[in-house]
Amino acid sequence: MHVERALVAARGIYKHYGGITALAGVSLEVLQGEIHALVGENGAGKSTLVKIMTGAQKPDSGQVLVRGNAVSPLTPEKARELGIGAVYQEPSLVPALTVLENVFLGWEQRRTVGFLDQRKMRLEAEAALDKIGARVRIDSEISALSVADRQLVEIARALVLKASVLIFDEPSAVLSGRELARIFDVIKELRLAGLGILYISHRLAEIFELADRTTVLKDGRVVASRPVSGLSMADLIRSMVGRDIRQRPARTVKPAGEVALEVIDLKLGDDREPISLRLHSREVLGVAGLVGSGRSRLANALGGIRPAKAGTILRNGAPVQLKSPRGAVRAGIAVIPEDRKREGLILEHSVRENVGLASLKEVSTVGFIRASEEKRLSSEAVRVFGIRPPDIERVAWTLSGGNQQKVVLGKWLIRRPAPAVVILDEPTRGVDVGAKYEIYQLIDELVERGSAVLLISSELPEVIAMSDRVLVMSAGQIVGELRAGEFSEERILHLAVLGRQSGSDSGDGLTAGDLPEGHSQA
Amino acid sequence: MSARFAPARLSLPQFAGSSYWVRRHARSLLAWTLFALLFALSTTLSDTFRSPDVVVETFKGTTFVGMTAAAEFFVVVGGGIDLSIGSVATLSGMVAAAIMSGRNANILVAIMASLGIGLIVGTINGLLVNWFRISPFVATFGMLYILQGVAYTYSVNPIGQAAPGFYAIYVSTVAGVPVLLLTMGIFWVVCWYVARQTAFGKHLYALGGDREAARLAGVRTSRVSFGSYVLCAVIAAAAGLLELTQSYVGSPNLGSTLLLTTITAVVIGGVSLFGGQGSVIGVLGGTLVLGFLGEFFVSVQVDAFYQELIEGLIILALLGIYRQRLKT
Numbered sequence: 002m003h004v005e006r007a008l009v010a011a012r013g014i015y016k017h018y019g020g021i022t023a024l025a026g027v028s029l030e031v032l033q034g035e036i037h038a039l040v041g042e043n044g045a046g047k048s049t050l051v052k053i054m055t056g057a058q059k060p061d062s063g064q065v066l067v068r069g070n071a072v073s074p075l076t077p078e079k080a081r082e083l084g085i086g087a088v089y090q091e092p093s094l095v096p097a098l099t100v101l102e103n104v105f106l107g108w109e110q111r112r113t114v115g116f117l118d119q120r121k122m123r124l125e126a127e128a129a130l131d132k133i134g135a136r137v138r139i140d141s142e143i144s145a146l147s148v149a150d151r152q153l154v155e156i157a158r159a160l161v162l163k164a165s166v167l168i169f170d171e172p173s174a175v176l177s178g179r180e181l182a183r184i185f186d187v188i189k190e191l192r193l194a195g196l197g198i199l200y201i202s203h204r205l206a207e208i209f210e211l212a213d214r215t216t217v218l219k220d221g222r223v224v225a226s227r228p229v230s231g232l233s234m235a236d237l238i239r240s241m242v243g244r245d246i247r248q249r250p251a252r253t254v255k256p257a258g259e260v261a262l263e264v265i266d267l268k269l270g271d272d273r274e275p276i277s278l279r280l281h282s283r284e285v286l287g288v289a290g291l292v293g294s295g296r297s298r299l300a301n302a303l304g305g306i307r308p309a310k311a312g313t314i315l316r317n318g319a320p321v322q323l324k325s326p327r328g329a330v331r332a333g334i335a336v337i338p339e340d341r342k343r344e345g346l347i348l349e350h351s352v353r354e355n356v357g358l359a360s361l362k363e364v365s366t367v368g369f370i371r372a373s374e375e376k377r378l379s380s381e382a383v384r385v386f387g388i389r390p391p392d393i394e395r396v397a398w399t400l401s402g403g404n405q406q407k408v409v410l411g412k413w414l415i416r417r418p419a420p421a422v423v424i425l426d427e428p429t430r431g432v433d434v435g436a437k438y439e440i441y442q443l444i445d446e447l448v449e450r451g452s453a454v455l456l457i458s459s460e461l462p463e464v465i466a467m468s469d470r471v472l473v474m475s476a477g478q479i480v481g482e483l484r485a486g487e488f489s490e491e492r493i494l495h496l497a498v499l500g501r502q503s504g505s506d507s508g509d510g511l512t513a514g515d516l517p518e519g520h521s522q523a
Numbered sequence: 524m525s526a527r528f529a530p531a532r533l534s535l536p537q538f539a540g541s542s543y544w545v546r547r548h549a550r551s552l553l554a555w556t557l558f559a560l561l562f563a564l565s566t567t568l569s570d571t572f573r574s575p576d577v578v579v580e581t582f583k584g585t586t587f588v589g590m591t592a593a594a595e596f597f598v599v600v601g602g603g604i605d606l607s608i609g610s611v612a613t614l615s616g617m618v619a620a621a622i623m624s625g626r627n628a629n630i631l632v633a634i635m636a637s638l639g640i641g642l643i644v645g646t647i648n649g650l651l652v653n654w655f656r657i658s659p660f661v662a663t664f665g666m667l668y669i670l671q672g673v674a675y676t677y678s679v680n681p682i683g684q685a686a687p688g689f690y691a692i693y694v695s696t697v698a699g700v701p702v703l704l705l706t707m708g709i710f711w712v713v714c715w716y717v718a719r720q721t722a723f724g725k726h727l728y729a730l731g732g733d734r735e736a737a738r739l740a741g742v743r744t745s746r747v748s749f750g751s752y753v754l755c756a757v758i759a760a761a762a763g764l765l766e767l768t769q770s771y772v773g774s775p776n777l778g779s780t781l782l783l784t785t786i787t788a789v790v791i792g793g794v795s796l797f798g799g800q801g802s803v804i805g806v807l808g809g810t811l812v813l814g815f816l817g818e819f820f821v822s823v824q825v826d827a828f829y830q831e832l833i834e835g836l837i838i839l840a841l842l843g844i845y846r847q848r849l850k851t
Contacts, residue, residue, distance in 0.1 A: 057739055078741040093736035095729040097799040102725050107741035109722035117720060142547060158740075 004158050006032055006195040007066070008166045009054060009085055014063035014376065016049055016221075023049040025182040025221040031166055031197040036188060037200045038208040038229070039216035042241055042459070042494075043435050047201045050218070055087045055197070056080035058284045078107075086159025087168040088152055096144035101126050101138055129157040133187045149180035156187060167191060168199040173207055185211055205237055205498050217241055225364070238494050254449050256284035256469050261319070261453035262303075262334070262422045267312030267332040269298045273477040275312060280422065280453045287468030288457045289493045295477035296457045297339055300426040303455070304336025305329035316422070335413040335420035339457075345409040348398040352388065352408055353379040355397055359412040382411035387439050403437075410443055423447055430465060441467060461490040473497050542722075548847040550570045550793025550845060551805030557837070559813045561819055569822035570792055576589040577818075579701060583693070585814030586707050589807065591781060592788040593714045593731030594758035596806045601751040602731035602798030603652060603659040607644060608759040608785060610670035615640050615763030617674060620683025620773030627688040634764060641760025644670065645753035651726070652752060653745040667782070693768035703768070715803040717754075727751055731798025788813045790838055793845065812837075 007030035015026040024046045031037050052058040054065055056075040064071045067083045094103045104126045110118040126139055135153035137146060143154065152172055155437040159167050172184050188198055188211065200212060208215050209229060216226040217240045225240040261282045266275035276299065280286050290296050302309040305323040313323055323330040329336060338345050346355055356379035359365050379393040382434050386407045388400070397405060407426065413420055425444070429437045444454055444467060458464050464471055471488045473481040473496035481496040545552065565572040572578065582697035591608050598605040615637035622633040644666065695702045718724040726747040729737035738744050766777060786796075792809025794801025813834070820830045 055739075077739050081741055087739075089739075093733070093739045095732040095736050095740075095799065097723060097728055097732040102728075103740075106725065106729055106737070109725065111722070117722060145547075243627075 008033055008068060009199075010066040010069075011050065011054055012064050012066060012071075014050065014053055014060045014065075014234070016046075016053065016058070018058050020098035021442055022221050024053070024060070027218065027221065027223055027227070028254045029199075029223065030217055031199045033165070033197050034192055034195050035213045036192050036198040036211055038212035038215040039199060039218060040203060040205065040208060040215060040237070040241065042203065042461070045218040047203075047218055047223040047239075048170060049221075050088065051168055051199075051201060054080075055085055055168060081108075081162055081164075084163060085168070086156075086162060086164030086166065087170065088155040088159070088172065090171045094143045094151055094154060097142060099140050099142055100146070101139045102129075103143055103154060104129070104161055106158075110161060125161050126157065128417050129156075129160040132160060133157060134183075139204070147180070149176050149183060151430060152176070153187070154185060156191075164196070166197045166199065168201070168254075168512055170201050171203070173202055173204050203498070205234055208237070209234070238491055238498070241494065244357055248312050252285075252445050252448060254283050257282040262455075263315040264303070264320075265313040265315070267299075267302060267314065268310040269295060269302055269477060270310065278478055278479065282421070282451055282453050283448050285448055285456050285467050287464035287471040288455060289459075289461060289464045289471055289475060290474035290497050292459065294474040294497065296474050297426055298477070299474070300336055300338070300424050300455070300457055303329065303334060303422075303424055304338070306336065306338070307333075322407055330420075333421040334356045334424065335416075335422070337413060338423045338425065339430065346397045346405060350395060351394045351396055352383065352400075353393040355408055356382045356393075356412040360416050363417065382408070382415040385415065386411040386443060403440075406440065407443075410440065414443060414447055418431060419447065419450050419452055422453050422455070424457070427455070427459060427462065429458070437463075450475060461493055464488075464493070465490065475499075548802070548804075550800065551802045553841065553844065554792050554805050554812055556810055558815065561812060561815045565815065565819045565822060566673035568573050569819070572818070572822050579816060580702070581818045582811075583703055584818070585810050586703060587769070588761055588781070588784050588788055588813065589707065589766055589810040590762035591759055591785040592792070592806050592810050593631060593711070593803065594755040595785050595789050596714075596763065596792075596794055596801065596803060597718070597751045597758075598659070598755045599728065599794050599796060600731050600798060600801055601727040601748055602734060603748060603751065604663065604796070605648060605752060605755045605759075606660065606663040606782060607648065607666035607670060608755065608762075608779035609798075610667050610674065611641055611644050611756050611759040611778075612763035612766065612781060613775060613778035614670050614677075616767045616770075616777055617682060617766055617773030617775060618762055620681075620685055620771075621678075623683060623686045623689060625684035625686055627686045630689050631685050633686075633689075637764050638757055641757035642733035642753065644690055645756030646749075648756060649752035653749050660810060671775075671778070674778075678773075678775060681774040683773045684769045685771045690768040690771060692765075702763050711803065711807055718773070718803045723747065723750060731795075731800070733799070757851055784813065787834065787838060791841055793841075795833030795845070 010028070012028050012031035014024050014027045016022075027046065027050055029039070029050070039047055039050070039423065049058070053060050053075075054076045056079055059074055064073055065075050066072070067085070072079060074084065090157070096107065098106065101123060105122050106488050110122050110125075112118045112483075123139065130137065130139065130153070133153055133156055133158060135150065137150045137154065143151060147155070156167070158337050165187075169184075169188065173181055176184060185207075188200065189481075192198055192244070200208075202208060213227070214228050215232065215237070217224050217237065219241060259282055260279050261284075262277045262280040264276060266277055268275050273295065278286070288296050288299065298307070301307040303314070303323060305325045307326045308324050314323055316332050318336070323329050323332065323334070326336070347358070350358075353375055357370065357375040360378060361370070364378060376393065382388065383391050383393055388404050388407045388411065397408060402454055410428065412427075413423065426446075441463075444456070448454055456464065456467055465488055469482045469485055471493060472479050473493055475497055483492060483496075588740075590613060594608055595605060618640060619633040619637040622636055623629045648663055648666055651666075652659045655662075670695075692702050692706065697705060718727070726737065726742045729740065729742055730744055730747055734744055743796045763777070766771065770777075788809040789806055790796065790809070791812050792801065792806035794806060794809075816834065816837075817830065820833075825833075
């Protein structure tokens, strides 16, 4: 370890959110003139580490060293003074201010009290934008700029602040093609200028193109940290995967022949390829893919939350219109959204009210809610789904994340008849391990009662353990389908990471359909 | 490489592309267009409106709401809201009138006292919102009632008397220009400068636009927000003083309708109630629209009830337009 040469270093960082461990003793350093790639699956802790290294969040323990000196506490202002700049995925620029105003936000150059040195700021900002070849009008409001230009403005801001370390938080998640190539050129030039770059990504092809060194994060731990030269794509993927999931008994029921839901040429956006898929009764169809691959967009389209632009959806062979959540519910499709706080629960209401809301028709007579029926239904949900504490009058926001999720699941699954199609978007995100297994059990029960389940998840072990079939999405398209017995974490990751188009430009020639021997283990 | 920055060095960068300039200032332009329309319509339709005296009086009539609207602007653009401005102005006017009691010698003390009220109220509002984390709506709503209660406890009837030297501001002129309008001209320029040319102003926009982005950029968000509440209340107190030059006595009923009128002016001026959007120039435009609308209705003898109806329609139409613009 070259701590003494490191521009910035993290030492033994621990961070917990509630009961979830985001980082467990992570150490990492960024040297002068290097591009250091930080990779890992969704939820591996990359973003948390970035937030800690830029002072946006405080670690539970461990420290951040800048040029060998521990800085504690590290605040955003302190980080900036010490030359740590960051370019976030969602650029943290203020849309209503101009490029110039954003570049100097919080850092305005003053001549005398209250008077700003507009001339000096303008010249410095122009110089910085020139340096990275950003063709943006300095008096444009940020809201008028493309995402790529916004990232360039963020880089310019970091340069104006004389940053020596620049952290890029997954620019490839929001940029593509030419725009990304531009950012890459800029990053390489910054390396030549002697800056240290920490580049976060989950696209492995980029790392071979860009980075000097790579650190792999898994479940909040560093599992590998080595130079990119001599490293193969297969090595990298192998180090990213391989999490354990407790062995579970196989489901007794097998998918039926009849198609519960068929999607034909569904257009999710103007620039997206159409999507087609079939979901059978008593089947769990897993949908894997990286963040931004279009999985949630698919769930929202099927739930009528954000209707698709075009395409046909058949329920039991008959076309249905999914223009609103109500339409989806009437078609027997229940969507349990990823953002349960915003979309799945009314947090100020009690468990009873939340459960009753999904079954209003069942618990009411001519518009009046039968309190006893609502009570019975919610008590059943609490009992069946093991919601703790077992109190139907508890207000939803006082429950833990896992129990909130159980209420969301419960309110749909307790309905009679059970929804024929259930779409689960990240059902176990933010849920502790115990609750996770209870949710898996619920999914099993659902399938045994005849429902078809579309399971969207970033956790590959979960997708593998639960699914009968797995679809892999990348860049808004379905890039592969794997049947039971065919899927492994590595195969799924290969498809998700390389997708269709970027397969050929990767370092070692791996493509989606063409896996080398030894990696296609079933 | 440097060629593309050439227009910027002319120091009128906004005019580098006029269509862009229009787009960027569309929100304030709309209010001013409306005002120009209203002005043209008034002078065409009404004989009385062609007299310069009437026009000047109408301008003078907009100054009070103009000040409270400017005050509200600073809080709203920072993502907050201050519902207590009306009662701050009321209390400030009453206290100033009572202290002056018609004597020129007391003017200075009266001004200090009323601005002091603004300072104290603004500080409390700012603390409630930023340190006790009470939502601005609730905190300042509470303050509204507390201050109104204090005002009525102080006196149910109009009290005090403005000093002659003080209300002279309203009537006197310098080289034919009313002193009141001159003062207001300076006031608006200062407001514009604070909003657009100082770090405080830029931070305020940043705060209203995206509080987290502002924090990450190193803006001391609580401090800036606190500042906006203090500034707002002090300007509102000053507005109470201004009203005194016209009404001569401190009335406890001054603020009852002021709050809604003020927010109407701010909204017509193109300020987003969600913060981060809008300009001082726009708020001035919104104030003038509102002021001239009233006079216009009087001059063409429109029933007072229709006035409110039409005001409501204008607000809804403008919000619809602003919303459309957001989408594109």
